[in-house]
Amino acid sequence: MGVYVILCIGESLEEREAGKTLDVVTRQLNAVAERLSSRDWPKVVIAYEPIWAIGTGKVATTEQAQEVHASIRKWLGDKISTDTAENVRVIYGGSVTEKNCRDLAQQPDVDGFLVGGASLKPAFIDIINSRL
Template structure:
């Protein structure tokens, strides 16, 4: 069966009650491709609000989750708390957390494992810096990040993971990998899945592209064989987000 197209919207640290309500209202009232799975990730403070207001067909993700159960971990969110709030997804390993908060591959892998074990699905972010891209280390970097997860996650659990390839040099910069560059990395990731996990996982796992995705470039990217959708940042705060959701129409 073909992989279902997937578009995630990462609001990052943006929005207040009024603007978040407006974004959700626009999603609810828009004509969205029924064959595209949509998941939005508001700031933690607004998770419950978005889950309450969003159409049931729109999934809601936390932008982060901790790798341990409830306890003395100030400022963190547990899997149990997210599930209690009817949140079914978590973004794990976003480059902004890897770079700004020094989250390493092993920590990201532990969080991925904890989330899946607790019943969440995961948008697992991977990607290389500009220096790594220029040193032709892109595939080395993304497979290293994936290998850390593969050590902890069973073959069956990969069905709960959507991989988001986000070249760090293209996030929020306006720079976008060419369709050829993006497809090459996506194909390499799928090849790694087949060789490291299984042919079934390689065939079924959705691999998203993220990095300054817009309504202007999404249709060309969506035509590529191994690009199964997008993880969108700033554009998810705008009405044009619906155009990205409808990239395959």
């Protein structure tokens, strides 16, 4: 059965402001792809977690998150396989709260969340139920 992993990728604020987000994420994915075979990808969950949003209270806009998630899914389809692109979970991490999760959960390429500090609060149940 093996080990399942969450691959966290994302850009710094400086890279975001320079318009390099998609380049950075693609570079990170390429580095991992060099070491994985096609049979390894079903054991991977990809978490887009912008560095500038970790524990800061800042969060990517819904549009920013969807753009990056769609780019990740396209990369998977182009570089790995259509099946992999359709089946690998791509989740969002980076200051996820009960206040921002509903809009993020409605995005077509956001499959879930990597939740940090908010998982310790009673409102975590709202994040769990964000797609209901």
